[in-house]
Amino acid sequence: MADTALQRRPRLTSALGSALQIGLPAATLIAMLAVIFWIRPSAMSYFGFTLLFKFAVPLMFAALAQMLVIMLGDIDLSIGSFVGFVTCVAALYLDEAPLLALVILAASIAVYAGVGLLIHVRQLPSIIVTLGMSFIWLGAAVTLMPGPGGTAPRWLVAFMSWKPPFVPLPVLIALLTALIGHLVISRSSYGAVLRGAGANPRAVERAGWSVRTIRCAVYAAAGALACLAGLTLTGLTTSGDPNVAPAYTLLGVGAVILGGGAFTGGIVSPVGTVIGALTLALAGSLLSFLQVPPTWQIGAQGAILFLVLAGRILFSEHRS
Secondary structure, three states: OHHHHHHHHHHHHHHHHHHHHHHHHHHHHHHHHHHHHHHOHHHOOHHHHHHHHOOHHHHHHHHHHHHHHHHOOOOOOOHHHHHHHHHHHHHHHOOOOHHHHHHHHHHHHHHHHHHHHHHHHHOOOHHHHHHHHHHHHHHHHHHHOOOOEOOOOHHHHHHHOOOOOOOOHHHHHHHHHHHHHHHHHHHOHHHHHHHHHHHOHHHHHHOOOOHHHHHHHHHHHHHHHHHHHHHHHHHHHOOEOOOOOOOHHHHHHHHHHHOOOOOOOOOOOHHHHHHHHHHHHHHHHHHHHOOOOHHHHHHHHHHHHHHHHHHHHHHHHHHO
C-alpha cells in the first residue's frame, strides 16, 4: 500500500502542476471577462465575443509558433517581422497571383527550417540568429511594400468575418487549435519525442531519432503557424503592413510563459498558450473599457503577465 501511494504521488503532483499551469491564466481570463461584462453588459453576446477576441486569432497562431521554438529551448525574435512580411505578400500577390504567393510563403517556411538547421549545426545562440532574421524579414517586407497598402483577397476577408452558428469564429478557432495542439504535442508519442528534443536531446538521439531533423521540422511548423498568423491578420485588416505586428514577438513569448511554458525546453502547454494569447489580447480591450490611455496598455499587459507568473510561483512553492 505504501509503495502504491508513493507511485501515485508523482502522478498527482504532475496533474496538479498541469492544472495550475492552465488554471491561473484561465482564471485571469474569466476575471477580465467578468469586469468587461460588468462595465458593458451588451458585450456578453455573440457579437460581443467576436469583437473582443477577433484580433486574438493572429496572436494565438504567433504564440503557438513561438511555443514550438521555446519547446526546443530556443527563442524566436523574428516572428513579429515575419508576420508583417506575410501580410505584405498576402496583400500584394494572394489575390492577383496566388501561385506566386504560395511559392513565396513555401520558400519562407523553408527558410525557417534552414534557420533551425543553422542553429543546430553551428551551435549558435537562437536569440542572435533570429534577431538577425528579424531585420531580414523586415527589410524584405519594406522592399515589397514600403507602407501600408495592398488588398486582401475577398475569400480571406469573408472567412475572417464568417459567423458560424452558436460559437463565434475566434472562440471556435481557439477551441480547435487548442485541441489539435494538445493531441499532437501533449498526448501523442511523437509529441513526447518533440518535447524530449528540447529537454534531453541526447536521450532522443540514443533512442534512434535525429535531433537535426526534428529541429528542422519544428522550425518549419513554427514558420507555417506564423504564416497563418499573417494570413488571418491580413483578413482582419484587409491590407498589408510591414510594421503591423512588431509586438507579436514578445506577446507570443508572454503567452507561452503565461500558459505554463519554460525557457529550459520541453515544458510547454498548447492549451495554456492559447489561453495566454486570449488573455493578453483581452487585456487591451479591458484597458480600453477602463479608459486607460493606449500608451499605458503595453505596460499593463506586462503587469498582468507578472502577477499571474508570481501567483504560479507562490502556488508552486506552497505545493512543494
